[in-house]
Amino acid sequence: MKWLEIIELRAADCNREQLDPMLNNLMKETAQEGVNHVTVVYNHAVIKNGFCIHLKHDTMEVESGGSQMGLSILANLKEYGLVNHSIWIERRL
Numbered sequence: 001m002k003w004l005e006i007i008e009l010r011a012a013d014c015n016r017e018q019l020d021p022m023l024n025n026l027m028k029e030t031a032q033e034g035v036n037h038v039t040v041v042y043n044h045a046v047i048k049n050g051f052c053i054h055l056k057h058d059t060m061e062v063e064s065g066g067s068q069m070g071l072s073i074l075a076n077l078k079e080y081g082l083v084n085h086s087i088w089i090e091r092r093l
Contacts, residue, residue, distance in 0.1 A: 002090035003062045005055040005070040011081040016049060019080050023051065026076075030055070030069060037069070049081070062089055 011019050023041050030039040037057045044050025055070050057063075064087055066074070077083050 001059060001062055003057050003059075004088040004090070005057065005066055006084075006086050006088065007053040007055070007070060007074055007077065008084040009051045009053075009077050009081055010047070010083075011049040011051065013049060019049075019051075022076070023053075026053075026073060030073075037067070062087065 027039055027041055030037070037055050040054045040056070042052040042054070044052070053073060055067060055073075057067065065071075066085060066087060070085065074083055074085050
């Protein structure tokens with residue numbers, strides 16, 4: 001089943017220098033961890049400290065509370081600002 005885990009971050013201004021390298025490392029680490037997901041990090045088009053991480057999963061079951069990887073990312077990002085976490089299931093016609 002295909003599902004999407006979205007982690008949005010609105011970072012505090014003072015943390016941007018620490019956050020950019022951490023997000024780059026996060027993308028590298030998650031790319032190496034498995035074949036059942038794809039990680040994409042987005043910068044907000046207008047808000048310079050707005051970020052969104054998409055974890056695209058393809059697994060037998062949807063983890064409605066979030067994947068272990070997603071929850072780990074969420075915990076790490078909380079120190080940088082406001083975080084929102086949601087799960088979306090792909091709809092097929």
